[in-house]
Amino acid sequence: MKTTAPLSNSRDPLKTVAIILFFGIATMLPTFGQTTVQVDSTKPWLGYMNVYNIAAGPSQGSYVFGQGWGTAALTAFFTGTSTATMMPNTNTWNASDNFWVNTNTSPASGNKWMEANFYVDVGNAFAGQTVTFTGMVLSNTLVSPYTCVAVIKEFAPGYSFIGQTTIALTTGTQFTVTRPIGAGNICQYGFMTLGPDADPATVASLGKVVVAVNNADPSLSTMASHAVVEGQSVSFTATVQGTAPLSYQWTHITSGSTNILSNGGTISGANTNTLTISSVALSDAGTYVLTVTNSHGTNTATGALTVIPLSQAMTNYLIDPSIEIGFAANSSAGWVGFNGAVTASTNDYYFASSTHVNVLDGTNTAQIYSSGPNTYNGIFQDRPASAGEVYVAGAWFYTPSEDSIAGSNICYLEVQFRDAGGGVLRQCSSFQIDANAPWDTWMYLTPTNIKAGDFVTPLGTAPYMVAPPNTASVRFQVTYYAAPNPNVGGSVYVDAALLQLKEPVVVASRSGANVQLSFGTHAGPTYQAFYKTNLFEPTWHALPSGSVSGNGNTRTITDAATDPFRIYTVNTQ
Numbered sequence: 082m083k084t085t086a087p088l089s090n091s092r093d094p095l096k097t098v099a100i101i102l103f104f105g106i107a108t109m110l111p112t113f114g115q116t117t118v119q120v121d122s123t124k125p126w127l128g129y130m131n132v133y134n135i136a137a138g139p140s141q142g143s144y145v146f147g148q149g150w151g152t153a154a155l156t157a158f159f160t161g162t163s164t165a166t167m168m169p170n171t172n173t174w175n176a177s178d179n180f181w182v183n184t185n186t187s188p189a190s191g192n193k194w195m196e197a198n199f200y201v202d203v204g205n206a207f208a209g210q211t212v213t214f215t216g217m218v219l220s221n222t223l224v225s226p227y228t229c230v231a232v233i234k235e236f237a238p239g240y241s242f243i244g245q246t247t248i249a250l251t252t253g254t255q256f257t258v259t260r261p262i263g264a265g266n267i268c269q270y271g272f273m274t275l276g277p278d279a280d281p282a283t284v285a286s287l288g289k290v291v292v293a294v295n296n297a298d299p300s301l302s303t304m305a306s307h308a309v310v311e312g313q314s315v316s317f318t319a320t321v322q323g324t325a326p327l328s329y330q331w332t333h334i335t336s337g338s339t340n341i342l343s344n345g346g347t348i349s350g351a352n353t354n355t356l357t358i359s360s361v362a363l364s365d366a367g368t369y370v371l372t373v374t375n376s377h378g379t380n381t382a383t384g385a386l387t388v389i390p391l392s393q394a395m396t397n398y399l400i401d402p403s404i405e406i407g408f409a410a411n412s413s414a415g416w417v418g419f420n421g422a423v424t425a426s427t428n429d430y431y432f433a434s435s436t437h438v439n440v441l442d443g444t445n446t447a448q449i450y451s452s453g454p455n456t457y458n459g460i461f462q463d464r465p466a467s468a469g470e471v472y473v474a475g476a477w478f479y480t481p482s483e484d485s486i487a488g489s490n491i492c493y494l495e496v497q498f499r500d501a502g503g504g505v506l507r508q509c510s511s512f513q514i515d516a517n518a519p520w521d522t523w524m525y526l527t528p529t530n531i532k533a534g535d536f537v538t539p540l541g542t543a544p545y546m547v548a549p550p551n552t553a554s555v556r557f558q559v560t561y562y563a564a565p566n567p568n569v570g571g572s573v574y575v576d577a578a579l580l581q582l583k584e585p586v587v588v589a590s591r592s593g594a595n596v597q598l599s600f601g602t603h604a605g606p607t608y609q610a611f612y613k614t615n616l617f618e619p620t621w622h623a624l625p626s627g628s629v630s631g632n633g634n635t636r637t638i639t640d641a642a643t644d645p646f647r648i649y650t651v652n653t654q
Contacts, residue, residue, distance in 0.1 A: 122159045181278055220289075222289060418455070471545055481521060557578065612650075
């Protein structure tokens with residue numbers, strides 16, 4: 082079954098030329114630092130499948146499409162912490178589908194050439210370094226035309242493919258593949274298994290590759306990425322295991338610089354396993370790398386920091402609303418895809434088509450599609466929220482005529498208010514895109530249908546959404562439900578999403594000689610209380626002590642009740 086992963090598209094038809102040119106000018110490049118990585122099962126291994134037509138031979142023909150897949154569907158998997166195994170792909174085999182299976186041969190044969198990528202994506206953590214990927218091949222029993230290679234891929238920011246370096250895997254030998262990664266560029270390392278899609282009934286006869294796992298000492302846990310509003314604080318941390326003593330060093334990497342961090346100013350913990358940045362500025366955005374060293378070696382963990390400008394937080398609360406960055410490591414740091422969801426750009430094509438993908442804003446969009454009968458697919462992200470906050474939301478949807486949503490499948494926008502434990506308190510959903518929706522037209526949907534947390538009990542309709550009591554977060558989600566009928570599919574593209582926090586709902590209460598104004602806030606903006614002494618007064622007066630900074634919780638402003646009658650409002654800066 083296909084699942085989401087960051088882009089790993091290697092379909093660039095000029096990639097061989099790019100490699101030749103690269104080696105041709107290697108002597109002109111600056112000196113690179115050295116980084117060595119191994120087959121470490123504790124790393125976040127991902128899957129991506131590039132699909133080609135089959136040329137004579139059989140061999141790789143013209144490119145068809147690429148999508149993020151679950152590693153088990155490649156097929157690739159770890160057995161405990163001892164071995165990693167790569168086998169020919171059987172996930173698409175369907176003897177009644179001529180797209181995947183050539184039924185004109187006897188027996189039937191695969192009709193697509195599969196490039197299964199089993200890899201670790203380190204972002205730009207290795208930018209400006211010479212990366213070496215090494216390991217031991219325990220066995221390689223693949224039969225022709227199936228092959229498997231170790232690979233290092235290089236991408237420009239935004240995942241525009243630059244080139245790759247590979248090496249064949251031979252039974253009983255050590256493999257070593259090395260590639261210099263340019264400044265600011267993205268690095269992926271792992272394995273590519275290539276060959277026709279295979280019949281599950283005969284796959285055992287096609288062989289497999291088994292490589293030894295060498296979990297590093299020291300070993301680091303995966304590090305979460307974060308997104309914060311300008312002015313907030315943030316901490317990165319990793320769990321480290323290994324032979325003592327251990328030394329720690331944090332580094333901040335952007336597209337234009339690499340800075341070794343030290344304590345002072347807004348930085349603390351630069352030489353521990355937890356780095357804290359207070360009063361985050363826009364310039365703090367980038368990649369943070371923890372390097373841990375002991376007598377056995379060196380290992381790293383990376384996490385990305387997205388800084389949302391204060392001005393943006395007051396106009397669009399979403400991270401990466403036009404889906405230009407791609408998928409994040411977790412839903413609090415940006416978009417996360419589940420099941421049938423990938424990012425696409427204007428360089429990509431509609432499924433089984435030669436037409437470029439239509440994008441509404443920027444160069445990227447999200448493609449949501451069926452990953453199988455009776456499945457839920459889509460993208461979502463989570464943002465902090467408080468009871469009483471008022472939101473409006475919307476997103477643009479598009480279903481192409483060449484790959485339109487079909488059958489009883491539906492796609493819609495939903496906004497969920499959740500408590501601190503992740504329980505859904507209230508759900509708001511939009512009109513549903515289905516097989517009757519117009520093709521090749523961008524449509525703006527808003528979640529105006531309100532239901533209780535059971536997703537069933539109707540609570541009415543409204544153009545805005547109010548966070549109920551006990552709200553701790555708001556989830557913005559695009560959901561594609563694939564009906565039980567297995568013979569239909571189709572895609573919906575989503576772009577230019579909006580989640581906007583409106584002026585707060587203020588609750589006023591009397592406490593002795595004072596009036597207390599309570600309202601929900603979100604981190605970043607400044608909230609200012611104003612008053613009038615009658616409805617016909619032409620201007621609002623600012624309370625002298627009526628300004629507070631939002632922190633994601635309910636804030637209270639106190640006013641001395643000196644007038645017999647006052648009307649209050651609270652505005653964001």
